[in-house]
Amino acid sequence: MAGLYLHIPFCKQACYYCDFHFSTNRNRQLELVQAIAREIEIQKDYLDKKPIQSIYFGGGTPSLLNARELDILLNTIHAVHPVESRVEITLEANPDDLTPEKLTELKKAGINRLSLGIQSFNDFILQFLNRAHDSRRAIASYQDAREAGFSNISLDLIYAIPGQRESQWLDDIHQALNLEPEHISTYSLTIEEKTVFGRWTVSGKLKPEPDETAAQYLELLMTTIQAKGYEQYEVSNFAKPGLYSVHNSSYWKQEAYLGVGPGAHSFNLHSRQFNVRNNPIYLKALEEGRIPAEVEILSREDKINEYLLTTLRTQWGADLNYLKKQFNYPLVEQNYTYLHQLMEARLIFIEQDILYLTGKGKLLADKIASDLFVLQS
Ligand code: SF4
Known part of the structure; x- marks a missing residue:
């Protein structure tokens, strides 16, 4: 889809x-x-x-x-x-x-x-x-x-x-x-x-x-x-x-989408594409049959970080098994102390290998996700 x-x-x-x-x-x-x-x-x-x-x-x-x-x-x-x-x-x-x-x-x-x-x-x-x-x-x-x-x-x-x-x-x-x-x-x-x-x-x-x-x-x-x-x-x-x-x-849910028009961006699971934010330049490029866009190839770390940033904000949470299988990333083992502190503070909970934010955790969603980000190797 x-x-x-x-x-x-x-x-x-x-x-x-x-x-x-x-x-x-x-x-x-x-x-x-x-x-x-x-x-x-x-x-x-x-x-x-x-x-x-x-x-x-x-x-x-x-x-x-x-x-x-x-x-x-x-x-x-x-x-x-x-x-x-x-x-x-x-x-x-x-x-x-x-x-x-x-x-x-x-x-x-x-x-x-x-x-x-x-x-x-x-x-x-x-x-x-x-x-x-x-x-x-x-x-x-x-x-x-x-x-x-x-x-x-x-x-x-x-x-x-x-x-x-x-x-x-x-x-x-x-x-x-x-x-x-x-x-x-x-x-x-x-x-x-x-x-x-x-x-x-x-x-x-x-x-x-x-x-x-x-x-x-x-x-x-x-x-x-x-x-x-x-x-x-x-x-x-x-x-x-x-x-x-x-x-x-x-x-x-990290599904692929195509964005068209000036300023739109697209995602195909491996890269992101950003169309130029300028109407005359966009028009000229399309007249010449070109898409005026920059393409960013996503690294393993980018993909993990995007996954955390988007899924943690949702009711479906971040799937720890998916992170292991897809990216060989053991999130809990890598962040044991921090996750323990978040649990103590009732900001997160883990159920059947899914990491969810509590109501209180949702108020700090982006901060928690960015604290869990993986550094580029
Ligand atoms: S300037 Fe246009 S795009 Fe921006 S908020 Fe107003 S109506 Fe929406």
């Missing part, structure tokens, strides 16, 4: 925290879509003909694609890759794009899962982030999506925003739960250098929240959301039972 990610690198306006690759100049949008279709054709053997179980339109803002552009991309995928009949097709959408007509168009094109970029239900915070919608639009777009027949909807929320109070975060969680989405993805805001928030931080205008606040808000989220029957199948991702994102789960 394999996944396909399409990066749609256009946005109406720049959110102040965003470090993804996008351009607000949409003059060459159709050309760019045609170039992505060309890349799908050129990369037709990347996944070794494994059937595609998930297609994910991310960005940028994929809800800016029109019906013709969506058709070009989906028809190309079906023409060159074997696609599972029950494929999950997710599209990231911003509430301000989702008119009832647009939603009907998306449904007709074959999109069967929407990921709504709500981020917050607080209008002051939405303005502070420079989002293009307000909370009324967010709720209306969700209701319109239900009306249009979407039965699998995920909401994105951001926390640890500078100045955000705990009560405001709790209100966002409750408003999201009131809508009863199938899935909720959350992000702890990190300040990235080349963003407006990055510049404000350097000039002293903005003070990032400390890691302790992010951990406290995550803990609040975990207790509130799990009480409503959602499963935390990855540290930042919650779903109603059985409604996990097929696409994200495949990342965390």
Whole structure:
């Protein structure tokens, strides 16, 4: 099984925290879509003909694609890759794009899962982030999506925003739960250098929240959301039972995926490929029939570290036997004292040769994984 990610690198306006690759100049949008279709054709053997179980339109803002552009991309995928009949097709959408007509168009094109970029239900915070919608639009777009027949909807929320109070975060969680989405993805805001928030931080205008606040808000989220029957199948991702994102789960289970479009990256178990984050350079390369990408061959140590970083964050945990068989790596023997300390502190537990994080351990997931990293030989 394999996944396909399409990066749609256009946005109406720049959110102040965003470090993804996008351009607000949409003059060459159709050309760019045609170039992505060309890349799908050129990369037709990347996944070794494994059937595609998930297609994910991310960005940028994929809800800016029109019906013709969506058709070009989906028809190309079906023409060159074997696609599972029950494929999950997710599209990231911003509430301000989702008119009832647009939603009907998306449904007709074959999109069967929407990921709504709500981020917050607080209008002051939405303005502070420079989002293009307000909370009324967010709720209306969700209701319109239900009306249009979407039965699998995920909401994105951001926390640890500078100045955000705990009560405001709790209100966002409750408003999201009131809508009863199938899935909720959350992000702890990190300040990235080349963003407006990055510049404000350097000039002293903005003070990032400390890691302790992010951990406290995550803990609040975990207790509130799990009480409503959602499963935390990855540290930042919650779903109603059985409604996990097929696409994200495949990342965390280390399955192969192909990423197309400027700024996308791909993984085929042995290497990672990073496409250039520049629309004109991407367009020119595809005109010449080239993929403008850097390829990184993964060493044994890279593979072990990636495995730990991704699996420890999930409810499936890190399989100690897999590490031994696949990489000849005896994790417990190599880290006996540290693991013992983590167990004493009730941050981890091991059951049937699987290493799991406890609820408390999840608050420190990345730190624990990086402490277990293997050094390059
Ligand atoms: S957060 Fe999304 S909508 Fe905002 S600039 Fe980034 S990619 Fe575009």
